[in-house]
Amino acid sequence: MEGLEDLLSGSQDIYAVYMAGTPDYVGTGRTNLSAPGLEEIQEQTEFAHEKGVKMEIVLNSSCMGGQHLTPQGFNKVKWYFDRLNDIGIDSITVAEPYFVEMLAKDYDMEIVVSVLSFVDSPQKAEFYEGMGADTIVVDPAVNRDFSKLEAIRESVSCNLKLLVNEGCLYQCPFRYAHFNFFSHANGPGPKLNVLDDYYYYKCLSLRINDPQQLVKSPWIRPEDIKEYKHITDTFKIGGRTHFPNWILNNVQAYIQESYDGNLMDLLDCPKDIRDLFYIPNKELGNALEQWKRCDKNCSKCGYCKRLIEKIVQVYSTDGTEQTLQPLKSTGGTT
Numbered sequence: 383m384e385g386l387e388d389l390l391s392g393s394q395d396i397y398a399v400y401m402a403g404t405p406d407y408v409g410t411g412r413t414n415l416s417a418p419g420l421e422e423i424q425e426q427t428e429f430a431h432e433k434g435v436k437m438e439i440v441l442n443s444s445c446m447g448g449q450h451l452t453p454q455g456f457n458k459v460k461w462y463f464d465r466l467n468d469i470g471i472d473s474i475t476v477a478e479p480y481f482v483e484m485l486a487k488d489y490d491m492e493i494v495v496s497v498l499s500f501v502d503s504p505q506k507a508e509f510y511e512g513m514g515a516d517t518i519v520v521d522p523a524v525n526r527d528f529s530k531l532e533a534i535r536e537s538v539s540c541n542l543k544l545l546v547n548e549g550c551l552y553q554c555p556f557r558y559a560h561f562n563f564f565s566h567a568n569g570p571g572p573k574l575n576v577l578d579d580y581y582y583y584k585c586l587s588l589r590i591n592d593p594q595q596l597v598k599s600p601w602i603r604p605e606d607i608k609e610y611k612h613i614t615d616t617f618k619i620g621g622r623t624h625f626p627n628w629i630l631n632n633v634q635a636y637i638q639e640s641y642d643g644n645l646m647d648l649l650d651c652p653k654d655i656r657d658l659f660y661i662p663n664k665e666l667g668n669a670l671e672q673w674k675r676c677d678k679n680c681s682k683c684g685y686c687k688r689l690i691e692k693i694v695q696v697y698s699t700d701g702t703e704q705t706l707q708p709l710k711s712t713g714g715t716t
Contacts, residue, residue, distance in 0.1 A: 383422070383425060383426055383429070385625070385626045386399065386426050386429060386430065387429070388626035388627070388630075389626050389629060389630065390429070390430065390433045390435060392626070392630040392633075393630060393633050393634065393637070395633065395637045396435055396633060397435070397436065397616070398435060398436035398437070398438055398472070398473075399430060399435060399436075399437060399438070400437075400438035400439070400440050400475065400622065401418065401423075401426070401437075401438075401439065401440065401622060402417075402418075402439070402440050402441075402568075402622070403418070403423070403439045403440070403441050403462070403466070404417055404418065404419060404420070404423075404462070405417055405568050405569050405570065406570055407441075407458055407459055407461075407462035407570065408441035408443050408446070408450075408459060408462070408476075408481075408569065408570075409441075409443035409446075409564070409565040409566065409567075409568045409569020409570065410440055410441065410442055410443060410564070410565070410568055410569070411440075411442045411443065411444055411477065411496070411498045411561045411564050411565060412564060412568070412622065412623060420465050420466075420469065423439070423466070423469060423471070424469045424470075427469055427470055427471060428470075431470065436472040436473065437470075437471055437472055437473075438471070438472060438473040438474070438475060438492075438494065439466055439471050439473075439474050439475070440474075440475045440496070440622075441474060441475065441476055441481070442475050442476055442477040442496035442497075442498050443477060443478065443565035443569050444477050444478075444498045444558070444561040444562055444564075444565050445561075445562040445565045445566065446478060446565070446569070446570075447566065449570060450478065450480060450481070451480070458570075459481075459484075460484075460488075463484075463485065463488075463489060466491070467489050467490075467491055471491055472491065472492060473491055473492035473493070473494050473516075473517070474491050474492070474493065474494065475494040475495075475496045475519070476493070476494070476495070476496060477495070477496040477498040477499045479499075479510070479513060482495060482510060482513045482514055482515055483513050483514060485514065486513065486514020486515075487514070492516045492517060493514055493515050493516045493517070494515070494516065494517045494518075494519060494543070495510045495515045495517065495518040495519060496519055497519040497520075497521060497522065497545050497548075498561050499518075499519075499521075500521045500523075501518050501519075501520055501521055501534070502520070502521040502523055502524045502530065503530065503533075503534070504530075504533045504534045504536070504537035504538070505537075507520075507534045507537055507538045507540075508537050508538060510540075511538045511539070511540045515540055516540055516541060517540060517541040517542070517543055517616075518534075518538070518540060518541070518542055518543070519542075519543045519544075519545060519618060520534060520542055520543070520544055520545075522544075522545050522548050522550070522600045522601075523552065523553060523600055524600075525544060525545075525600035525601070525602055526600055526670070526673040526674070526676065527678075528674055531610075531613050532612075532613065534613075535612070535613050535614075541614070541616060542613060542614040542616070543614060543616045543617065543618045544602065544610060544613065544614055544616075544617055544618065545617075545618045545620055546601065546602040546604075546607070546617050546618065546619060546620075546636060547601050547602070547619055547620055547621070547632060547648050547649055547650050548599070548600070548601060548620050548649075548650050548651060549596075549599050549601060549649030549650055549651035549652045550585070550599060550651050551585060551588065551589070551595055551598070551599060552595070552598040552599055552600055554585070556581040556584065556585060559581060560581035560582070560585075563576075563579070563581065585651075585652075586652065586654055586655055589652060589655060590655060590658065593659060593690050593694060593696075593709060594686045594687045594689075594690045596646075596652070596659060596661065596690065596694070597661070597666075597669070597686050597689055597690055597694075598680070598686050599649070599651075601645075601648075601649060602617075603641070603645070603663060603666060603670070604635045604636045604638065604639050604640055604641045604648075604663075605639055605640055605641075605663075605667065606670050607636060607639050608639065609670060617636060619632045619633060619636065620650035620651075621650045623650075624650070624653070631647065631648075632648055635648060641663050641664075642663065642664055643662075643663060644656075644659075644660050644661060644662070644663065645661040645662075645663040645666065646659055646660070646661055648663075657697060658696060658697055659694055659695070659696055659697070659709075660694065660695040660696070660697065660706055661693065661694050662693055662695075665693045666689075666693070669689065672685055690709060691708075691709055694708075694709040695707060695708055695709060696708075696709055
């Protein structure tokens with residue numbers, strides 16, 4: 383509640399906020415900072431509504447292990463949906479197609495198809511709209527493929543959202559496995575007794591050893607929002623595992639459509655390597671025009687590698703003093 387109060391007192395431009403539900407019923411695709419009970423959800427929803435802000439619950443488990451298709455699992459999920467509906471939740475984000483149809487049949491809450499449904503084509507968007515989706519969060523993998531974005535926009539009449547600041551690897555080989563892992567680790571039992579998150583640390587090591595992956599990630603700069611307004615005017619900021627001041631910094635950057643600083647400050651995913659690299663956001667001004675023409679054949683192109691060597695700096699510590707040096711002087715690795 384304290385975090386929500388900070389958020390909604392810090393900006394007048396927030397249209398909606400979202401949080402995870404109770405993982406005892408449906409998991410999510412991210413690590414849960416907390417597991418809010420229904421009373422907490424109701425308290426925060428009422429506060430958001432007082433501020434004129436919509437509340438969205440994210441129940442975007444990418445794998446339920448088939449539990450939702452058993453009589454016991456179905457009744458459990460339905461009971462939870464009923465309670466959220468009674469509370470006055472405005473929308474529910476799901477990744478499971480069965481839940482899209484279930485919500486469309488029995489509830490008036492807005493149905494948002496999660497980014498974890500990987501909607502990356504007009505055909506897939508049409509399927510989800512046919513199931514009853516009100517809004518689709520498009521797979522960020524196509525954030526820089528304008529012909530595909532435009533085809534999706536033309537194929538459906540439902541709302542679209544774009545996730546602007548996810549810092550995941552472009553065409554990440556771990557993406558499906560990682561979100562399935564989260565869905566079980568942060569969902570209904572039995573709870574997993576894992577030693578570590580292999581996928582996360584492997585992801586970090588790939589970017590540390592090959593920093594061009596940082597700019598290949600399909601984020602959208604605040605300055606480039608205007609290029610997407612024929613697709614949608616609804617943009618989603620990822621970062622519910624961060625503190626409110628970090629989220630508000632992002633909100634202001636995207637509201638103002640400008641950020642003069644380190645792009646790494648805005649990205650959701652690689653927070654553990656944020657203090658390794660300095661990517662001057664303002665020096666990326668011409669990159670989107672290149673990416674619009676890009677055929678994604680990286681081995682022949684090399685643009686991202688040249689760009690990263692030209693503008694990116696790495697932090698170097700000498701005793702207690704931290705300085706910046708060009709990436710190129712480190713041989714392209716850190």
